[in-house]
Amino acid sequence: MTRTARTTVLAVVTALLIGIAVAYTWHAAGRSEAGPDQELTEVTLDEPGRILFRTTQAGTGRDHMAALDLADTGADDGKDPRRISPTSCLVFHAAKGTAVCLKLANAALHTYNAVILDRRLMPVDSREMAGTPSRTRVSPSGNLAAWTSFVGGESYAGLDFSTRTAILDRRSGTLHDNLEDFAVIRDGKPYKAADINIWGVTFAADDNRFYATVATDGHRYLAEGDLAARTLRTIRDNVECPSLSPDGTKLAYKKRVEGADPDRPWKLFTLDLATGTETLTTETRPLDDQAEWLDDRTLLYNLPGDLRADVWSVPADGTGKPTLVVRHALSPTVLRP
Amino acid sequence: MYLSSSRSGDVSTGVRGGPAPASEPDGPDGAEGPVAPDARAVPSDRSAPDAPRAQDRPRGRLARIVAPNVLALGMVSMVTDVSSEMVTAILPVYLVLGLGLSPLAFGMLDGLYNGATAFLRIAGGHVADRTRRHKPVAGFGYGLSAACKLALPAAGSVPVIGAVIAADRMGKGVRTAPRDALISLSSPPGGQGRAFGVHRAFDTAGALLGPPVALAVLWFTAQAYDAVFVVSFCLAAFGVLLLCLYVREVPCALPVSAPRPRLREALAVLRVPAFARLCGYALVLGAVTIGDGMVYLLLQREVDLRPHLFPLLPFGTALGFLLLAVPVGLAADRIGRLRVFLCGHVVLLGCYAVLLAPLPRAVLICAPLLLLGVFYAATDGVLMAVAAPLAPARLRGGSLALVQTGQAAGRAVGAIGFGAAWTAWGPHTALIAAAAALATAGGAAAAVAYRCRAAAPPHSERSEHPKHSEHRPHSPQPPSEDAR
Structure with missing residues (x-):
């Protein structure tokens, strides 16, 4: 040439x-x-009987927090009277007047913050996150908040991921910056490893006990944590993203099922903590979420949908079948009295 | 010079014994019969300096120190790296926030594909050698990766995304060895260090530019990930275009009728003592390297690092690599490439020492990153620069792939070993153990290298480098080596 x-x-x-x-x-x-201009109105945490979620409907209010009466849920076309707040979050959870909102801190650097919001969704505290927001939970009392980020690119030109989970005690301001510093007890014995990853915290009512996923050595354990003692004790294998029921008697989690379709190995289970009985729910579709309890008998969770995701519900006792709750929504949070 | 004298030492003192025939390029004698790598492979590398004729009219400053083909390959790599690092930068965000997937599921897939990539690297290098067409094989690899950029937004589930990324990495695996072979074949033996240095500098510049470009696109489009993938594809396609238009195939100085290397022959290059030793260094030293991810993790444990700074740590390393790749490459040509490669591991040892030392915070954050950058500058391209002249031109691609695979295998073993040490003794003791292992392995490698160099009788050196060695038959580092 x-x-x-x-x-x-x-x-x-x-x-x-x-x-x-x-x-x-x-x-x-x-x-x-x-998308249409959507009207933004105030949404507060003092509205028991409502669910809050991040709306993903096209329009000016996309990715804002929205509220919907439980009575108005289930609209298949997404045309429900959701009230959209001026607050936007990527991942969100709230309880008893405290909310955690994981959001972009700096678009140019792609850094994220965990922002603590009060009952009117106004920021009162903010902590830096080490990576991309993944999960967050507030304890039933509103005193503790936990969040997990995915940290990518730790290795030069590599493609491995790790997680970092932090717990903030709002009463004292103490930040447990990285739960990997907690003492891990695996199968009853102290355990150390470089490859420990922790994510998906759920809190008990006593503001000390919590459950989380501890991944190491090719296992994903359900672990019970003790915040005061700074320990994590593995109790079950093959379990991810636990969520404790409001009455504290049951855990919902994803469990990898032997012989399942490798495309969708996770099934949604509940565990009765008193009896140790595991129950498989009737949800069979691929699922990757930390469930939220609608009440002591019903689970809420995300499934991929048209505009990213929809919220579905299924009975916790293995009966019934999944029903659509909110179209185009992420991070569902139930506001309790 | 360190490298060439150590190599000639092998020729005359290697296990197979007997001085090597000094004037037998890979000629038709390799037509049949069992492979005798010592006899044929080693001297044949002298075809390398004769191959390129590209440096006749140097233009810019860079063009004066490296061949135009190396510059062209550098540009291709830079553009391709911008493209691939754009995707790498946003992939976790895309998977977690865009698709709501759990990347940990994905990390498991990733490990499985690593083995396949290592195999493909050797396959890519060998096919390029066998067909004597490095450019099309490299082009196939670049093209495959480019296509994957468009496939990513279309893939919706973890296994499909895993498969697309695996294909992307396969493209990388296939293209690496033929590309490095082209770089080495386009450059004189005395200029290998600077050629690879310049190439790696371009490469790293692209890696540094990728994430800001991706974030700019995301910012402009209000988080439209598909736009990032499309822009990334366009850049990758531009890289393929540059390759097609400006990279020249380096003609092999062999008659067309000469036999094509078989796989067995390609592997037999390992019977060349100097080359085998180099693979040994790469493997063993790789196995005592703990990996940057671990360095960052340890750094984070030592200093109370602001979480926002954590994702920026790899950039510090890349910046050090970028700034030092060319100077270190030039230095390698001057004082000895193998020497610089080994010294790079001393720098890594320094990095471990800094992590263990009670130092001020600012030093503790900056020094390990800088030292890691120096380590990469002194080992990444330089390893190829050491290896290339040891392998015959017609087996260049496969041979370079072997060294790279040896190093990658070593590093995989090292990562497992360090993980086990951490589990058994905790991070601090594990790091001390890693430093001790690195010091031992590095010392042993240096001792072996020194011994082999010392054993090299002057005459064999002369036979390898008739022009220069007569001036300084005993000098380990004739500075005139790179005067070409």
């Missing part, structure tokens, strides 16, 4: 590629702004 021909080909193809990149980016930028 002659020099001129080479330069011509370079110029033409480069122009074409730049054209594609610019046009697509432009189109994508316009698309994200598409």
